[in-house]
Amino acid sequence: MNLQLFSELNLKEIFPFELDDFQLAAIRALNAGHSVVVCAPTGSGKTLIGEYAIYRALSRGKRVFYTTPLKALSNQKLRDFRDRFGADMVGLLTGDASINRDAPILVMTTEIFRNMLYGTPIGEVGTSLVDVEAVVLDECHYMNDRQRGTVWEESIIYCPSEVQLVALSATIANSQQLTDWINQVHGPTELIYSEFRPVPLEFYFCNPKGLFPLLDNNKSKINPRLKPKPGSSNAYAKGGRRNGARLEAPSLEFTISRLAAKDMLPAIYFIFSRRGCDQAVANIGNLSLVNSAEAAQLQQQIDEFLARNPEAGRAGQIEPLYRGIAAHHAGILPTWKGLVEELFQQGLIKVVFATETLAAGINMPARTTVISTLSKRTDRGHRLLNPSEFLQMAGRAGRRGMDKLGHVVTLQTPFEGAKEAAYLATAQPDPLVSQFTPSYGMVLNLLQTHTLEEAKELVERSFGQYLATLYLQPHYESLAHLQGQVAQIEAQLQSIDMEQLAKYEKLRQRIKVERQLLKTLHEQAQEARVEQLGLTLSFAVSGTLLSLRGKHVPTATPIPAVLVAKSPGSGQAPYLICLGQDNRWYVVMTSDVVDLYAELPRLEIASDLLPPVEMPLKPGQSRRGNQETAAIALAIPETAELNIAPEVLAQQAKVAALEAQLQAHPLHKSDTPATILKRRNKSLQLQAEIAERQEELGQLSQHHWEEFLHLIEILQRFGCLNELVPTHLGQVAAAIRGDNELWLGLALVSGEFDQLDPHHLAAAVAALVTENTRPDSWVRYVLSSEVEEALAGLRSTRRQLFQLQRRYNVAFPIWLEYDLVALVEQWALGVEWLELCANTSLDEGDVVRLLRRTLDLLSQIPHIPYLSEALQRNAYRAMQLLDRFPVNEIVE
Numbered sequence: 001m002n003l004q005l006f007s008e009l010n011l012k013e014i015f016p017f018e019l020d021d022f023q024l025a026a027i028r029a030l031n032a033g034h035s036v037v038v039c040a041p042t043g044s045g046k047t048l049i050g051e052y053a054i055y056r057a058l059s060r061g062k063r064v065f066y067t068t069p070l071k072a073l074s075n076q077k078l079r080d081f082r083d084r085f086g087a088d089m090v091g092l093l094t095g096d097a098s099i100n101r102d103a104p105i106l107v108m109t110t111e112i113f114r115n116m117l118y119g120t121p122i123g124e125v126g127t128s129l130v131d132v133e134a135v136v137l138d139e140c141h142y143m144n145d146r147q148r149g150t151v152w153e154e155s156i157i158y159c160p161s162e163v164q165l166v167a168l169s170a171t172i173a174n175s176q177q178l179t180d181w182i183n184q185v186h187g188p189t190e191l192i193y194s195e196f197r198p199v200p201l202e203f204y205f206c207n208p209k210g211l212f213p214l215l216d217n218n219k220s221k222i223n224p225r226l227k228p229k230p231g232s233s234n235a236y237a238k239g240g241r242r243n244g245a246r247l248e249a250p251s252l253e254f255t256i257s258r259l260a261a262k263d264m265l266p267a268i269y270f271i272f273s274r275r276g277c278d279q280a281v282a283n284i285g286n287l288s289l290v291n292s293a294e295a296a297q298l299q300q301q302i303d304e305f306l307a308r309n310p311e312a313g314r315a316g317q318i319e320p321l322y323r324g325i326a327a328h329h330a331g332i333l334p335t336w337k338g339l340v341e342e343l344f345q346q347g348l349i350k351v352v353f354a355t356e357t358l359a360a361g362i363n364m365p366a367r368t369t370v371i372s373t374l375s376k377r378t379d380r381g382h383r384l385l386n387p388s389e390f391l392q393m394a395g396r397a398g399r400r401g402m403d404k405l406g407h408v409v410t411l412q413t414p415f416e417g418a419k420e421a422a423y424l425a426t427a428q429p430d431p432l433v434s435q436f437t438p439s440y441g442m443v444l445n446l447l448q449t450h451t452l453e454e455a456k457e458l459v460e461r462s463f464g465q466y467l468a469t470l471y472l473q474p475h476y477e478s479l480a481h482l483q484g485q486v487a488q489i490e491a492q493l494q495s496i497d498m499e500q501l502a503k504y505e506k507l508r509q510r511i512k513v514e515r516q517l518l519k520t521l522h523e524q525a526q527e528a529r530v531e532q533l534g535l536t537l538s539f540a541v542s543g544t545l546l547s548l549r550g551k552h553v554p555t556a557t558p559i560p561a562v563l564v565a566k567s568p569g570s571g572q573a574p575y576l577i578c579l580g581q582d583n584r585w586y587v588v589m590t591s592d593v594v595d596l597y598a599e600l601p602r603l604e605i606a607s608d609l610l611p612p613v614e615m616p617l618k619p620g621q622s623r624r625g626n627q628e629t630a631a632i633a634l635a636i637p638e639t640a641e642l643n644i645a646p647e648v649l650a651q652q653a654k655v656a657a658l659e660a661q662l663q664a665h666p667l668h669k670s671d672t673p674a675t676i677l678k679r680r681n682k683s684l685q686l687q688a689e690i691a692e693r694q695e696e697l698g699q700l701s702q703h704h705w706e707e708f709l710h711l712i713e714i715l716q717r718f719g720c721l722n723e724l725v726p727t728h729l730g731q732v733a734a735a736i737r738g739d740n741e742l743w744l745g746l747a748l749v750s751g752e753f754d755q756l757d758p759h760h761l762a763a764a765v766a767a768l769v770t771e772n773t774r775p776d777s778w779v780r781y782v783l784s785s786e787v788e789e790a791l792a793g794l795r796s797t798r799r800q801l802f803q804l805q806r807r808y809n810v811a812f813p814i815w816l817e818y819d820l821v822a823l824v825e826q827w828a829l830g831v832e833w834l835e836l837c838a839n840t841s842l843d844e845g846d847v848v849r850l851l852r853r854t855l856d857l858l859s860q861i862p863h864i865p866y867l868s869e870a871l872q873r874n875a876y877r878a879m880q881l882l883d884r885f886p887v888n889e890i891v892e
Contacts, residue, residue: 009052009055009056009059011027014051014052014055015048015052019048020044020045020194020196020198021194021196022038022040022044022192022193022194022196023045023048023049023052025190025192026038026049026052026166026190026192027049027052029190029192030049030052030053030056030134030164030166031056033164033188034164034187034188034189034190035164035165035166035167035182035186035187035188035189035190036049036164036165036166036167036189036190036191036192037140037167037169037175037178037179037182037189037190037191037192038166038167038168038169038192038194039169039170039171039172039175039191039192039193039194040170040171040192040193040194040195040196041170041171041194041195041196041197041391041395042170042391042392042395042396043197043198043199043365043395043396043398043399043400043406044194044196044197044198045198045400046168046169047138047168049166049168049192050066050136050138050166050168051084053133053134053136053164053166054066054081054085054105054136056133056134057104057133057134058085058089058104058105060133061131062104062131062132062133063103063104063105063106063131063132063133064104064105064106064132064133064134064135064136065106065108065113065132065134065135065136066081066105066106066107066108066135066136066138067107067108067109067110067112067113067135067136067137067138067155068107068108068109068110068138068139069109069110069138069139069142069145069148070109071094071109072334073138073139074092074094074107074108074109075092076363077107077138078090078092078099078107080363081105081107085105088100088103089103089104089105090103090105090106090107091103091105091106091107092106092107092108093106093107093108093112094108094109094112110137110142110151110152110155111148111151111737113135113155114151114154114155114158115737116128116129117129117154117155117158117159118158118441118442118445118446118448118449118734129160129163132163133163133164134163134164134165134166135155135159135163135164135165135166136166136168137152137155137156137165137166137167137168138168139168139169139170140152140167140168140169140178141169141170141172141388141432143178143432143434143435143463144388144430144432144433144435145435146435147435148435149434149435149436150435150436150437150439153434153435153436153462153463153464154436154442156182156185156186156463157185157186157458157461157462158458159186161186161187162187165182165186165189167182170388170391170392170395170429171193171195171391171429172388172429172430172431172432173428173429173430173431173432174431174432175191175193176191177431177432177466177467177470178191178432178463179191180466181463181466184461184466185461185466197398197406198398198400199397199398199399199400199403199404199405199406200398200405200406201394201395201397201398201405201406201407201408202405202406202407202408203215203394203408203409203410203421203422203425204407204408204409204410205223205226205409205410205411205412205417205418205421206250206254206255206258206370206409206410206411206412207247207249207250207411207412207417208248208249208250208251208254208412210258211258211259211262211409212225212226214226214410214418214421214422214425215422215425215426219426220426221422221426222418222419222422223418223422226417226418226422227418247412247413247414247417248412248414249372249411249412249413249414250411250412252280252283252284253284253285253287255370255409255411256284256287256289256351259351259368259370259409260289260350264367264368264407264409265289265350265351265367265368266324266344266347266349266350266351266352266366266367266368267350267351267352267366267367267368267369267370267409268352268354268364268366268368268369268370268393268396268397269351269352269353269354269369269370269372270354270355270356270369270370270371270372270393271353271354271355271372271373272355272356272372272373272376272377273355274329274330274331274355274843276353276372277327277328277329277353277354277355278316278327278353280327280353281316281317281320281325281326281327281353282316284320284325284351286323287323287325288323288324289323289324289325289350289351290323290324290348290350294324294348295322295323295324297346297348298321298322298324298343298348299322301339301342301343301348302318302321302322302339302343305339306318309335309885309886311833311834311885311886312333312335312336312339312886313336314333314336314844317332317336321340321343321349324348324349324350324351325349325350325351325352325353326340326343326344326349326351326352326353327340327352327353327354328340328341328352328353328354328355328364329354329355329357329845330355330357330843330845330846330849331843331844331845331846332843332844332845333844333845333848333886334845334848334886335885335886337845340352341363341364344364344366345363345364352364352366356376356389356393364396365396365397365398365399365400366396366397366399367397367398367399367402367403367406367407368397368406368407368408368409369393369394369396369397369406369407369408369409370409370410370411371385371390371393371394371408371409371410371411372411372413373411373413373415373416374390374410374413374416374420374421374424375415375416384416384420384424385424386430387424387427387428387429387430388429388430390424390425390427391429394408394425408425410424410425432463433467434462434463434464434465434466434467435464436462436463436464436465436704437704437707438459438704438707438708438711439711439741439812440711440714440715440720440733440740440741440742440812441733441734441736441737441738441741442708443455443708443711443712443715444715444720444721444726444730444731444733444734444741445734446458447721447724447725447726447730448726448731448734452724455708456705456708459704459705459708460704460705462704464703464704465704468703503665504662504665507658507661507662507665508662510658511655511658511659511662514651514654514655514658515655517651518648518651518652518655521645521647521648521651522648525645525647525648528645529595533590533593533595533596534590536596536598537576537590537593537596540563540596540598541563541602542563542564542565542602542605542607543562543563543602543603543604543605544562544563544596544597544598544602545560545561545562545563545596545597545600545602545603545636545637545639546560546561546562546563546576546578546593546595546596546597547559547560547561547593547594547595547596547597547639548561548578548580548586548588548592548593548594549592549594550588550589550591550592550593550594551589551591551592551619551620552586552587552588552589552592552619552620553586553588553592558594558595558639559580559581559582559586560580560581560636560637560638560639561578561579561580561581561586561636562578562579562603562605562632562636563576563577563578564577564578564579564605564609564610564611565577565610567587567617569589573589573590575587575588575589575617575618575619576588576589576590576592576593577610577611577617579625579629579632579633579636580633580636581633581636581638582633583624583625583629583630583633584622584623584624584625585611585612585615585621585622585623585624585625585629586621586622587611587615587616587617587618587619587620587621587622588619588620589619592619595639597639600637603632603635603636605632609628609629609632611623707810710808710809710810711808711810712724713808714742714801714804714805714808714810715730715733715742717804718742718746718800718801720733720742720745728865728866729745729746729749729866730745731865731866732745732748732749732864732865732866732867733745733746735860735863735864735865736748736857736860736864737856737860738769738857739769739812739813739815740812740813740814740815742801742812743768743798743801743812743813743814743815744768744769744857746794746797746801747768747794747797748861748864748867748871749866749867750793750794750797751868752764752790752791752793752794753765753790753871754868754870754871755870756786756787756790756874757786757874758828758874758875758877758878758880758881759825759828759829759878759881760784760786760787760790760825761858761871761874761875761878762824762825762827762828762854762858762878762881762882763783763784763787763821763822763824763825763828764787764790764791764821765854765857765858765861765875765878766817766820766821766824766850766851766853766854767787767791767815767816767817767818767821768815768816768857769815769853769854769856769857770815770817770820770821770850770853770854771813771815771817772817772819772820776841777819777820777840777841777842778819778840778841779819779820779822779823779839779840779841779842780839780840781822781823781825781826781839782822783818783821783822783825784822784825787821787825788818791816791818794816795816798814798816801814802814820840820842820850823836823839823840823842823847823850823851824850824851824854824882826839827851827881827882827887828878828881828882829881830881833885833886844886848886848887851882851887852887854882855879855882855883855887858875858876858878858879858882859875859879861875861876862875862876
């Protein structure tokens with residue numbers, strides 16, 4: 001590769017090692033002034049591209065914002081960049097921490113970056129982005145996160161086009177779509193895609209029999225040894241039963257021993273529950289995984305940590321850590337988790353039992369990852385891991401520069417086996433989907449600096465809208481095809497007098513109705529005659545004129561006939577012997593007589609006239625007559641017009657008159673009236689279908705804008721908007737970061753919190769930001785009456801907001817938690833940490849999170865406009881009460 005292509009900097013000085021092709025391609029694109037989407041496996045060196053953007057900006061006297069999805073990752077990047085670029089060059093901005101914020105390299109959560117952009121007019125660089133040359137969006141695949149993914153979309157939409165974006169993502173199925181979208185809404189963007197993994201992955205399957213390669217030699221299918229043989233009882237290849245017994249997972253000790261024997265440690269052992277991780281640490285017994293030198297290093301570093309943080313150690317965690325074993329999950333004290341991460345990175349911890357959150361970007365690569373189960377419980381039920389989740393965890397295996405291979409071990413469980421493991425190991429990653437959702441904060445912030453039309457333009461630039469347009473494209477094409485058909489038909493009908501056509505169609509429809517009425521009248525008259533027929537037939541004598549049609553005379557039209565004689569039948573009714581107008585003899589039953597004409601004179605029939613001797617006298621028999629009967633047959637009159645009811649005759653005349661009008665109509669003489677009408681009806685039918693499809697497509701394509709308008713209506717109902725201009729209350733809500741900015745704003749301006757003492761205020765604020773996801777959680781402390789009264793004063797407002805959100809199908813949370821927040825009050829009153837945790841069922845990590853969420857909102861209050869001075873002052877004092885070890889985040 002010609003290094004002269006990189007005129008900006010001397011790459012060899014910055015990176016004294018050979019760069020991969022995808023890294024060089026990304027650097028070339030950046031130097032060309034383009035933004036980049038870099039999709040590459042975990043551990044492949046994507047961060048280097050972000051570091052290059054930093055080096056280049058520094059060489060030009062410019063700045064770079066480096067964004068991450070999590071505070072923990074931001075803290076980690078702060079440490080990394082301080083080591084690389086110097087402490088003075090790097091700053092940190094999180095919700096409750098601001099360190100060296102004017103530094104040329106500013107690390108922050110993506111949410112903070114999005115909030116900065118809200119105040120930036122479209123197409124301009126706001127004051128906060130002065131001299132910013134590039135923004136690195138690390139872990140950009142977080143766009144898939146159901147709760148927070150919208151932040152990445154908004155950041156890309158609002159970011160000024162002159163600022164280069166460096167989007168770093170794990171491999172995704174639709175990376176080209178993501179790139180095309182950024183190209184549309186932001187500016188020229190190149191996709192840099194690589195499946196190259198510096199440390200290739202080797203997949204294994206472990207069951208109680210041992211540790212086996214999961215895939216075949218081509219790495220494309222399940223290892224044939226793991227497939228059940230036809231007729232065998234080997235069910236290890238898939239979850240289920242063998243010989244009627246449930247399959248078991250290999251024991252923890254067995255799995256760890258296999259990994260140690262094959263030199264596959266250190267390992268991250270993923271277990272999808274906190275309790276499971278803690279239990280694994282306890283169940284591993286007194287096993288030590290470190291040698292004497294490593295044990296000495298661990299002893300020294302752990303003891304030094306405990307000397308600095310005497311409250312951070314826990315009996316169940318300290319002793320196993322000396323032996324190279326640890327747990328890592330959200331329930332553990334953050335400072336202790338930081339120690340675990342640091343020791344693991346040094347290679348001193350050999351097995352860390354971790355929940356899935358460890359896979360979300362924290363820099364803790366291992367030689368091996370163990371995935372203990374291939375399914376997990378979610379708020380939407382129990383399901384198999386999706387390929388991206390599996391790859392995210394698997395990607396932690398293999399340390400660049402240390403391991404030739406990374407090992408991924410999946411375990412047999414009672415529910416999943418090698419079949420499911422092989423599927424996930426060979427599956428392609430999932431596509432990114434849009435999680436874009438307008439929020440109250442978005443609406444208020446946009447309307448503070450943009451017109452409604454500009455806001456609509458921004459909303460319609462979302463990745464969700466882009467994907468919807470792609471999805472709807474075939475529907476739009478189908479719609480265009482229908483519109484083309486209508487245009488063609490209308491052109492054919494252009495020469496037709498539409499008024500004449502309407503009259504013709506009206507006449508045609510009237511004839512149709514009158515014919516139907518004629519048929520009905522005829523049927524009614526016929527039914528009336530049939531009712532009389534039975535009685536009349538019993539008195540009928542030879543020579544009576546009849547009409548025959550029925551089971552024994554299956555003809556299309558009734559046959560005029562004369563009754564010649566009656567013969568005893570099999571039942572009470574006699575058989576009738578008749579001579580038809582067609583000079584044939586018929587033997588019938590009374591049910592075959594459709595009419596009898598008693599008003600007509602009878603024919604003279606000789607008493608000795610009988611059918612041929614060979615003709616059986618049974619119903620359904622028929623024989624041709626002779627010359628003698630032919631003369632009688634000629635005397636039988638036509639009966640079709642006889643006995644027609646007067647109303648039927650009148651209706652027949654009416655129909656005939658209308659048919660004559662139709663024959664005389666000008667269009668009838670054109671020979672194509674039916675074709676014209678068919679075309680006209682087809683045109684009307686297509687136009688109705690087009691209107692229906694346009695409405696459906698409009699709803700789908702305008703979905704996000706409809707949500708935006710619904711939020712405007714709710715905000716107007718609560719007085720946050722005057723027309724479309726944010727009021728004081730609206731500006732309060734706009735200044736808040738939270739899950740439901742309107743609810744938080746309404747609570748803070750209600751006056752209920754204004755006179756609360758700092759420790760009471762802390763508890764009241766905690767009630768607004770705390771969700772109790774587990775009904776069995778408990779706290780032994782009793783909440784003070786002052787806080788209860790303040791919260792009770794919000795219930796009416798909460799009820800109104802809940803009703804409006806339900807009406808508009810808005811799902812933002814409206815928390816008002818009573819049960820847990822007494823913890824916050826007690827912590828603010830100075831209760832010791834161990835005592836606090838002893839009085840709740842919550843894990844320490846959960847208590848820290850509760851307190852940090854409270855701190856986050858408290859830290860915002862002094863900067864929110866139009867709040868009372870007393871509230872702002874007490875919020876500041878409440879922060880000081882809460883912000884002590886282990887709640888405070890220490891960034892060294």
